[in-house]
Amino acid sequence: MDRVPGRPRPRAGRLLGALALYSALSLALTWPLAAHFTTHVPGDGIDDPALAWNLWWIKVRLVDxxxxxxxxxxxxxxxxxxxxxxxxxxxxxxxxxVPLQTATSLVVTNNLLLLSSFVLAGLGAFLLSLEVLGPLVLPGQADRHGFSRQAATAGALVAGLLYAFASTKLFYASLGQFNIASSQWVPFCVLYVWRLGRKLGQGAPAREIGRSGAMAGLFxxxxxxxELTYASFLLIFLALHLAWVLGMGWRARRRTEDGGPPVQVTLTRLLAGxxxxxxxxxxGIAPFLAAMVPDLLREGDFFASGGGFADIFSADLMGYLVPTRLHPLFGxxxxxxxxxxxxxxxxxLGYSVLLLAGAGLLWLWRKTSGAGRAAALFWGGSGFVFWLLTLGPHLRWAGQDLPVPGPFALVSRLPFFSGNRYxxxxxxxxxLCAAVLVACGIWWLVQGGLQRPGRANPAAPRRLWAVAAGVGLLILLEHxxxxxxxxDFRTPSIYRQLAAIPGDFAVLELPTGWRNGARVMGYGDDVxxxxxxxxxxTHGKRRLGGNTSRNPPHKFQYxxxxxxxxxxxxxxxxxxxxxxxxxxxxxxxMIQRNRPRAGQILRDLGIRYVLVHMERATPALLRFVDQALPLTLVDQWQGLDWSGKPAAIRLYEVQMPPTEEWAVDLADPAGSIALAEGWSSxxxxxxxxPARRYATRSQPALLFNLPDEGGELTLELFGPATxxxxxxxxxxxxxxVLLDPQASTRVTLPIPAGLAREPMDRLTVAFHGPLTPVTALAAAPPDGSGWSIGGTGVSLAPGATVAVRSAGEEVGNFAHIWVNGRDVAQEGRGYHLAALGVDGQVLGTARFDTSCVAELQPGCPPEQSAAMARWLRSWPAGTVIAGAVQDEASLRLDADAVAALAEVGVxxxxxxxxxxxxxxIGVVGATxxxxxxxxxxxxxxxVYVGAAVDGAAVSGGVGRVWFTPPPR
Known part of the structure; x- marks a missing residue:
């Protein structure tokens, strides 16, 4: 049927038109993705592989x-x-x-989901803009050509185009950060939040208000x-909206948007929404919380670990004035x-966006109805708040901090919000706020320029769409x-060969590493x-390396x-x-130390195959692989890697020693291969x-590769738990098992066949009763006189205990000084020092960044090495000094500081x-x-003096563990 002239376009038609426009743009503006749709994904090889891995993992976990x-x-x-x-x-x-992976490849699935994020983002912003504009422009404005409705639709289409294809979202796609590009549900949530506010203002029944609130909560x-980070942003938006509702409708009665009778925004309606x-x-978030909270309770709040990036990942004021580096002309x-x-x-944002958003804000403010001014306050105010948050802890211009603080520093201290480091x-x-205002600005532009009040202009709709198309094209050109x-996500064929090997086992890749949002441990090549x-x-086997965002330190330190x-x-x-x-x-x-034990360690870890990336391996690593590891070469692949460079990968099989009786001594450094969480270092x-390793939790865990057919385990257990x-x-x-608090308790336990079914089985020793403070372990030195501090001739008093741990950047990047069960070390690079009395009383603590290079690091504290020397010499003879280096402490360490350290016996x-x-751990005045x-x-x-524990309390201890296989 032909559409009757002047009849508004059906809602379904508008939606289909928007979907078609955004779909076409998603293919055009991600070029050349469409030409490599089955083999490549957008990205730089750093985040995109892991985020594509996510899709595989969800299907494998749930379906396979x-x-x-x-x-x-x-x-x-x-x-x-x-x-x-x-x-x-x-x-x-x-x-x-999941359904896409069953029908096509993982690469195609990833690309389809990415393109859908552009389309849905545009559609959501389009619908939101219509929701905002509709009540403001349609009542009493539509003429026989439906011009006002078309003007609103045109403005909303451009708003969706801006939100979906802005250079920021395209930049995230170019980095392969598909999680950050997944902002498509934000406008749908905001749409229902805005609708919630409208229904509150209209005095709608609590049932309708609750329905809008539920839909906002769903999105x-x-x-x-x-993307969890964006949920935190929406919570801030909700707080702003609630403040706006209270400010506009709580204290006084206000008229609805269509001029109806006054309505009271009541507490009941607020609560319903x-x-x-x-x-x-x-x-909806309960599964996340159920997985997070136990770790946070056990490990402490590591959710904000790796902070300190705000200075790098804050928006610069200059950046708002120039296109991004991806722009083909100005990049x-x-x-x-x-x-x-x-x-x-x-x-x-772009100059056209700033002008149109400003025009839209001015138009809203100048509208005679209260609803227009209220909308101007909300969208303008919300946009301003989020603009301030993008600028980070301090405003920056051309890379330099300005003495103007921003609200980000305050927000980032809040629980959950602290997880956003960018x-x-x-x-x-x-x-999104700018997009809504752009829609208002376009409506004002075309309404004022193409249609005079009270006059019908048949040519106006055609000109309207020409203006909207021109504005949209200008925005796209700027972004x-x-x-x-x-x-390039094409996988070397040797991984398919590995996938064909049956069994559930682990693979060791060399070189490899462990990566989170703050640091990389192991090999430093992110790609x-x-x-x-x-x-x-492709291969589907377990692997030692991995990538995460945040993790407890033990996950790296193991x-x-x-x-x-x-x-x-x-x-x-x-x-x-x-x-x-x-x-x-x-x-x-290293070779001599590892040759006799490497096979057993690889077997204990369930590693059956080793992959060596030859062009990335150092000569020392290759020599070690050849001379220390019990490997047999299976095959070698040669070809081009993801960057197009020649590469070779060797696949080795581990020559496994037979499963037989073995013993692990947790008191031996080699026994740390069995230590999961909860043990002293x-x-x-x-x-x-007998020697033992104490547990710092009630339920520490051990890791053993036990055979499926079972056997017997014998453990040597210790108190103080009973x-x-x-x-x-x-x-x-x-x-x-009852434990002897004065001696070791040996217990033998049968392992039923089929219980040890994991490649690495988890043995949990649950010590009953409350934890014992470490000071109780240090209460009775062997000779009764005190705990000797090296060769200084000074001893800590009974009941006092000090444990110090240090790690340079490559091996942990931490410093801990545990004094009587309390870690008194500060956070940051350099020397961490604590001055103590012989009774264990903390007299003072300090940190000195003796690697700070003022020429490279503005704001670097001056003369850190000299300040450290003065601090060390400020304590009287006999004062105990404990020290640990975190990350690095050598670059600006001078002779005077070294001499001051020597004066405490170092x-x-x-x-x-x-x-x-x-x-x-030294003493002032020691040789x-x-x-x-x-x-x-x-x-x-x-190092430690007193209790051999780097923690606050202990539950019990374990010495040796023996395994005996079943009789054959």
Missing amino acids: QLQPDIFHVVWMFHPVGINLAFYTLTPLNGLLS LVLQAWA YAAVAGMFLA AWTAQLPFPNDKAQHLY PSRYGVMLL LSLPLPLS LLMMQQWYQT FTDAPLLGDLIGLMNAHREHLAPVVESQLEA FVDPGAQG EATVLLNGQPLGPA ATDLRGKLRWSHAF PGTALETSSLLRPAG
Whole structure:
């Protein structure tokens, strides 16, 4: 049927038209993706492999493994596993991908989901803009040509175009940050929040208000499951909306938007709306909370770990004035400007957007109805708040901090909100506010310029669409980001060969690494590490390396402290200038140390195959692989890697020693291969009995590769707990065991066949009763006189205890000084020092960044080395000084500071020792060399006096563990 002239276009027609427009633009503005749709994805190879991996993992977990727990993963970070609730898992995208993965490839699935994020984002902003504009312009405005409705539709289409294809979103796509590009549910949530406000103003029944609130909560949940950070932004938006509703409608009666009778915004209606949002959100976010809260309770709040990026990832004021570095005409010039603009922290709205948004804001403010001015206050005020948040802790111009603080520093201190380390990401909310105002500005532009009040102009609709198309094209030209960078996701065939090998086992890739949002441990090539994660989608085996966003320190430290693995980490990085000579000097010792035990360690870890990326491996690593590891070459692949460079990958099979009786001594450094969470880093030598390692939790865990056919385990257990239960993979192995508080207790437990079914089985020792403070362990030194501090001749009093741990950047990047169960070290790079009395009383603490280079780091504290020397010499003779280095302390360490350290008995001189770990406990006035100290480049350093525990309390201890296979 022909459409009757002047009849408004049906709603379905408008939606289909918007979908068609945004779909076409999504293909055009991501070029050349369409030409490589089956082999490439947008990105730079750093985030895109892991985010595409997400889709694979969700399907594997839910469909192939039939496991509902998508968060707890042992397919990477094997054998300790990782909690993906603290990672950008994008579970909603994964769920949506499941049917697509069954019909097409994972690469195509990823690309389809990315394109859909553009289309849905545009559609959501389009509908939101119509929702805002409709009540303001349609009543009493429509003429027989439906001009006002068409003008509103045109403005909304351009608003959707801006929100969906702004250079910020295209930049996120170019980085392969598909999680941050997944902002498509934000406008739908805002749409229903706005509708909630309208219904409150209209005095709608609580039922209708609650329905709008529930829909807003539903889309808030969808956004949280697509990208959790954006959910926190929407919570701020909800708070702003609530404040606006209270300000506009609580104190006085106000007229509805169509001029109806006055309405009171009552508490009942408010609760009906916002309680529905909160209830839906809490219900939808409950699985996340259930996975997060136990780890936060056990490990402390590590959600904000790795902060301090705000200065790099804040929007610069200059950036708002120039196109991004992806612009085909101006990008090369922008890249040379003096502010960070390489990771989408550069926000550019465009001059046309600023002009139109300003016009829209002015038009809303000048409308005679109260609704227009109220809308101007809300959208203008919200946009201003989010603009301030994008600027970070301080305003910046051309890369330089200005003495003007911003609200980000305050917001980032709030729980949950502290997880966002990138202020510029608040730009998504600024952009949405700008898009709504642009729609208003276009309506004002075309209404005032093409249609006179009371006069019908038949040509106006055609001119309207011409103006809208011109404005839209101008916005797209300002935000153009072509060509979009792509990553080649074609997988080397040797991974398909690995996938064909039956069995559930682990693979060791060399070199490899462990990466989170703050640092990389192991090999420092981000792209290699992430492509290894992508290759797992082909071979499907467990892997030791991995990527996450946030994690407890143990998830990294396990690999550094473990035998063989710690040496491999040093060998992977032997190409680094400061590591090369140390690795070379220790290489032969590493080979001799690991050759007799490497096979057993690989077997214990369930590693059956090793992959070596030849062009990335250092000569030292290759020599170690050939001479220390029991491997047989299976095959070698040669071809081009993801960057188009020649590459070779070797596949080795591990020559497994037979499963037989074995023993692990947790008091031996080699025993750390079995340590999961909850153990002290130190070993008690057992002056009054066998050596043991204490547990700092009630339920510490051990990791063993036990055979499926079962056998017997014998454990040597210690107090101070008086009772313990042993569980294997969550199942008790017997009744509770009574412990002798004065001696070791040996218990033998049968392992039923089929219970040890995991590649790495988790043995939990649940010690009953409350934890015992570490001071109780230090209450009775063997000779009764005190705890001797090295060769200083000074002792800590009974009941006092000090434990110090230090790690350079490559091996942990931490410093801890535990005094009587309390960590008194500060946070940050350099020397951490604590002055103590012999009774363990803390007299003072300080940190000195003796690596701070003022020329490279503005704001660097002056003369840190001299200040450290003065601090050390300010304490009287006999004062105990404990010290630990975090990250690095050598670059600006001077002779005077080294001499001051020597005056407390320290012999180590870190000058010229980049990123060495150094831990010591000395005494003011002691002879140089008499302090208790250790230092290392390839390992963390640690010393203690008193209890052999780096924690506040202990539950019990474990010495040796024996396994006996069943009789044959």
